[in-house]
Structure formats: structure tokens, C-alpha cells
Amino acid sequence: MSYVPHTDSDVSEMLARIGVSDLQELFTAVPAAVRFPAIDLAAPRSELDVMQELKALAAQNAALDSTPSFLGAGAYHHWVPSVVNHVLLRSEFYTAYTPYQPEISQGTLQAIFEYQTMICDLTAMEVSNASHYDGATAMAEAVIMSLSAGRGRRNRVVLSGSVHPEYRQTVHTYTQGMDVVFVGEDRPGATAKELGALVDDSTACLILQSPDFFGRIVDLRGLAEAAHAHKALLVVASNPIALGMLKPAGEMGADIVLGDGQPLGNSLSFGGPHLGFFATRQELVRRMAGRLVGETVDADGKRGYVLTLSTREQHIRRDKATSNICTNQGLNALAAAVYLATLGKQGLRQVAELCYHRAHYAAAAIDALDAYHVDQSAPFFHEFVVSCPRPASEINAALWDRHGIIGGYALGSAYPGMERQMLICVTEMNSRAQIDGLVSALQEVAK
Numbered sequence: 001m002s003y004v005p006h007t008d009s010d011v012s013e014m015l016a017r018i019g020v021s022d023l024q025e026l027f028t029a030v031p032a033a034v035r036f037p038a039i040d041l042a043a044p045r046s047e048l049d050v051m052q053e054l055k056a057l058a059a060q061n062a063a064l065d066s067t068p069s070f071l072g073a074g075a076y077h078h079w080v081p082s083v084v085n086h087v088l089l090r091s092e093f094y095t096a097y098t099p100y101q102p103e104i105s106q107g108t109l110q111a112i113f114e115y116q117t118m119i120c121d122l123t124a125m126e127v128s129n130a131s132h133y134d135g136a137t138a139m140a141e142a143v144i145m146s147l148s149a150g151r152g153r154r155n156r157v158v159l160s161g162s163v164h165p166e167y168r169q170t171v172h173t174y175t176q177g178m179d180v181v182f183v184g185e186d187r188p189g190a191t192a193k194e195l196g197a198l199v200d201d202s203t204a205c206l207i208l209q210s211p212d213f214f215g216r217i218v219d220l221r222g223l224a225e226a227a228h229a230h231k232a233l234l235v236v237a238s239n240p241i242a243l244g245m246l247k248p249a250g251e252m253g254a255d256i257v258l259g260d261g262q263p264l265g266n267s268l269s270f271g272g273p274h275l276g277f278f279a280t281r282q283e284l285v286r287r288m289a290g291r292l293v294g295e296t297v298d299a300d301g302k303r304g305y306v307l308t309l310s311t312r313e314q315h316i317r318r319d320k321a322t323s324n325i326c327t328n329q330g331l332n333a334l335a336a337a338v339y340l341a342t343l344g345k346q347g348l349r350q351v352a353e354l355c356y357h358r359a360h361y362a363a364a365a366i367d368a369l370d371a372y373h374v375d376q377s378a379p380f381f382h383e384f385v386v387s388c389p390r391p392a393s394e395i396n397a398a399l400w401d402r403h404g405i406i407g408g409y410a411l412g413s414a415y416p417g418m419e420r421q422m423l424i425c426v427t428e429m430n431s432r433a434q435i436d437g438l439v440s441a442l443q444e445v446a447k
Contacts, residue, residue, distance in 0.1 A: 062406065064268065068434040070362075072383050072425025073213070073409035074135070074164050075271065076263045078241065078351070079429060084265045084338045093334055108330065109305035112293040115337035122243050122340070123257040124250030125279035129290035131333045135260030136167040138276030139207065139237060140174035141289045141323055142256045145280075146205035146233045147180070149287050154204040154232070156181045160195055161188030162212035163237060165414040188415060192218050196226035203230055205256075209237040210249065214423065215359075215383030217246065224253025240264050240277065240336075242381045244345075244352030256280045265339025266332050275332035285309065289323035354428035355382035358435065362426045365439045371446035383425045385411065389446045392422035398445035405441055 006014075011023070020026060027035060064077050088094060092107060112130040119128035132138040143157055159168060159182050168185060184195050192208055199206050206227045210218035220236065227234040235256045236249035241263045249257045261275040262268075280288055286309070294308030343351065359382040367374035371389040386408065388395050396407035412419030426435065 062404075064429075067404060067406060068430070068437060069406035070408050070424050070426060070430065070438060071406050072427075073423055074166065074260065075268055075274075076241070076425065076427055077268060077429050078263050078427055080265050080267055080335075081339065081342050083342055084335050087338045088331060088335055093331065106305055109293050109307070111334050111337055112291070112328070112330070113295055113305050114341070115333045116293060118337060118340045119277050119279055122240060122248065123238065123277075123279045124248040125254075125257050126282040127285045127288065127292065128277065128279040129288055129292050130328050130330075131261065132258075132276030132278055132290060133329060134262075134272075134274035134276045135237060135258065136164070136170035136276070137174075138258040138260075138278045139163075139167045139235070140171045141276075141278065142235045142258055143171050143175060143180070143205065143207070144323070145256070145284070145287050145289065146235065147178070149233065149284060150204045150231070154202055155179050156183065156200070156203045158182075158184045158195055158198045158203055158206045158232075160192075160208050160212070161185045161190065162214055162216070162218075163207060163209045164213045167209075167237065188214075192220060192223055196223045199227050199230050199232050201230050203227075203232040205233040205235050207235045207237070210246075211239055211242055211381040211383065214385050215380040215425075217242075217379040217381055220249055220252045220254070224255075227255075228253070239381065241348070241352050241355060244348035244350075245356065246352075246381070250279070255284065261332065261336045264336035266335050273329065273332055275329035275336065277336070291328045351428055352381075355426065358382075358428070358430055358432070359384065359424075359426035361432070362424065362430075362435045362438070365435065366424070366442060369439065369443050369446070372442060382427060383423055386422045386424050388420050388422055391419045393419075395422065395442070395445055399438075399441055402445060403437070403441040405438055407438075 015022065032038060069077055093111070116128040116130055120126065132141060146157070147154065155178075157171075157180055159171065161168075161184060172182070183198055184190065187194070195208065196206060206223065208218055208220065208223070210216075210220060212218055220234075224234045233255040234249075234253060235258070236254045238249060238257055238259045240259055240261060256278070257280075258276060258278045261277045266274065278288070278290065285292070288309070291307060292309040293305055296304055296306055298304045340348065359380070363374045363376055363380075363384045366372050366386055367376065373387040374384055375387075376384070386392075392408070392410035392412060396410060399405040399407040408422040408424040410419070411421045411423055
């Protein structure tokens with residue numbers, strides 16, 4: 001029998017205080033037809049029966065370990081070594097929220113410190129935080145940071161139209177009411193050089209993505225100089241897997257390098273959670289949102305870790321915070337750290353090269369089909385745009401209904417006028433047999 005701490009007199013006193021005659025009156029807002037005991041509940045079932053039913057329902061989902069998928073557009077299916085989850089599920093990591101007490105959080109702080117170190121190595125930047133919600137919010141924080149770091153009144157942001165549309169939407173949401181003027185978004189086909197020419201003395205930052213949303217590798221050479229000539233910052237969003245083989249933006253003068261860390265040991269998990277990595281120059285560190293862990297020594301000379309910077313409202317006065325809505329996404333950052341440490345420099349490069357070569361094999365095979373075209377004039381990493389004989393949404397529906405293949409991203413949903421174009425993604429998880437199956441299916445559904 002359940003224990004109820006309230007006596008009858010306690011209940012009567014509470015009901016009288018709120019002006020209710022009896023307990024049933026509290027539920028009058030619930031329609032009588034669905035109010036207990038009128039509601040028709042199924043008879044109790046055993047745990048065994050319930051688990052069997054739930055498993056049968058789950059089996060109706062399309063699992064990526066058995067379903068070919070060529071959908072990317074910001075969330076990617078990569079192999080996650082088993083050691084990642086073995087570390088994540090340790091109770092000292094899995095149950096800890098945040099290291100408020102450094103003296104008893106040394107393991108968590110060291111993991112964050114190692115994550116920061118590897119992000120700096122990956123991006124060729126000097127300082128990394130730990131971290132943001134996702135790539136989109138990391139970009140929004142970069143805009144706010146650029147506005148605050150600008151000398152004089154700077155309310156202009158040059159934002160490439162080939163940046164992920166959801167990143168751009170998030171930037172606009174963050175900057176509502178801030179009198180920010182955005183230019184460049186209406187020209188998704190503009191080159192990096194053309195966007196650099198839009199920077200003027202009222203510009204806070206120039207924002208590009210490489211590889212961009214269409215998968216193209218952007219030539220960043222000279223852009224830092226173009227931005228710095230007007231005392232603006234260069235912000236670059238990067239795919240962390242691509243950095244395993246491509247020259248990082250930090251080596252080309254970028255002031256802020258950011259992106260989504262989901263590909264680094266974090267599974268798709270129906271769309272979340274993600275983490276946003278964020279790295280910058282040393283001189284900008286005090287304007288950076290989020291937490292930063294540093295290494296030091298204690299009174300006995302032993303190595304220790306501390307929260308060196310934590311410029312958010314939970315730690316300092318709200319009006320002094322660089323951001324009131326950022327977090328460190330600790331568990332996801334730990335997954336990224338374990339993933340990077342497990343693969344190492346050569347392992348990450350191998351993953352990147354597998355993605356690159358398999359994507360180029362797929363692009364060439366699809367372009368050879370009479371009804372489709374792939375523009376391969378611009379270099380790309382592991383995503384590319386396919387021009388289809390009819391709307392991409394119809395092609396995707398046919399791929400799924402007839403062949404059980406998850407197709408690419410229908411670009412018309414974000415870019416009006418591109419209804420017949422599809423963004424295909426290929427990672428190391430797509431075997432040659434899967435790619436050949438996609439090519440054959442595309443030829444069949446084109447009819």
C-alpha cells in the first residue's frame with residue numbers, strides 16, 4: 001500500500017485554502033470521457049510482454065546499421081569506436097553535470113582540457129572553449145563576439161549564402177533587436193573573393209563555411225587579409241572530419257574557427273544532442289563565451305586543472321556575461337576527445353580520405369547517368385550536388401519506397417529554385433556496394 005503523508009485533516013485544510021470542495025474537483029479541467037475511471041485502460045501486462053511489444057515497434061524504424069543512407073547536410077553517419085561509449089558510460093562522467101568544484105572534478109576537468117588541446121591542434125588556433133550546444137549556436141556566439149570586439153560602431157556582418165541555412169537562421173535569432181545588418185546571404189553562388197570584397201569599415205566579421213553547405217571546399221587564401229584591412233574578423237565554419245586532410249582555417253589567418261562536433265564520436269541519435277566546437281586567437285579569449293579549463297600546479301607542485309575562464313551568467317554577474325545561454329556539452333565533448341585520441345592524427349586522416357575518395361567515386365558514377373548531372377568543377381569533400389530529372393523530393397520518395405535507400409537532402413526545401421537538386425553525402429560507412437546500389441536505383445527511379 002502506498003504511503004501518503006497527508007492526513008485527512010491536512011487534505012481538508014489544503015482544499016479549503018484553495019477554495020475547492022473535494023479532490024475530484026481538481027480534475028474538472030480534464031474531459032470526463034478520458035478521466036479515470038471512465039478511461040478504458042488495457043489490462044496489466046508482464047514486463048516480458050511489454051518489452052517484446054516495444055522491440056517489435058522499434059524494429060519498424062530504419063536503423064542505419066542496416067539501411068543505406070546518403071543523407072548528410074550537417075548530421076553525419078560515421079563509425080564510432082566502441083571505446084567511446086565505454087568511457088562515456090562510466091558513472092563519474094555520465095552522471096556529472098558540470099565541474100563546479102574543481103578540487104573534486106579533476107577527471108572531468110582534465111578531459112575538457114584534453115578536448116580543448118585537440119580542437120586547437122585540429123583547427124590550428126590558440127584557444128578553444130569547451131563547448132557550445134552545436135555548430136549553429138557556435139556561429140551565433142561568434143557573431144556576437146565579433147560585434148563586441150569591433151573597434152568603433154560595427155553593425156555589419158558579411159554572411160555567405162552557402163553557410164548551412166540552419167546556422168544562418170540561428171544567427172538571425174540570436175541577433176534579434178541588435179540592429180545588425182547582414183549582407184551576402186542572397187548570393188549563395190558568390191565566390192569567397194566576391195564576399196571578401198563586401199567587407200568595409202563598418203563590418204564586424206566575414207563568415208564563410210568550408211566545406212560549405214553544398215560540399216564545396218572554399219579557397220580561403222587572402223580572405224583574412226581582406227577582412228583585417230578593415231579591422232574585421234574572419235570566421236570560418238569547418239567540418240572536423242575534413243580537417244583530417246584539409247589545411248585548417250587557422251593556418252590561413254582565421255580569427256575564429258567553429259563547427260559541429262557531432263561527427264567526432266557522437267552518433268546521430270535522431271538528431272541530437274550535438275556539440276559546437278569553438279576556437280579563437282589568444283587576444284580574443286576574454287570575449288569568448290563558454291568555459292575554458294587551464295592546467296596549473298598546486299602548492300605541492302603537482303599538476304592540477306581549474307576553470308580558468310567561465311564567462312557565463314551562472315558564475316558571474318549576468319550583465320558581465322559574454323553569453324547567457326551557452327553550455328559546455330560536457331558528455332559530447334568527452335566523446336569527441338575519446339574519438340580523437342583513439343584515432344590519432346593518422347586515423348582521422350584515414351577516415352577523411354575514405355570519405356573523400358568514396359564520395360568522388362559516387363559523384364563520377366552518378367554523373368555518368370544520362371538523367372543526372374554532378375558539377376565537379378569545384379573541389380568537394382564528401383558532399384556534392386546532383387541535378388535530377390524531376391523534383392528531388394520525388395526521387396527520394398521513390399528511392400525509399402522502391403529500394404529502401406535514404407537519399408540525399410532535397411535542396412529546394414532551403415533554396416527556392418533548387419527543387420530538382422539533391423545534396424548527396426558519402427562517408428566511410430557507405431560501402432562500394434551501397435554506392436553502386438544507389439547509382440542503379442537512381443537510374444531506375446528517373447523513369
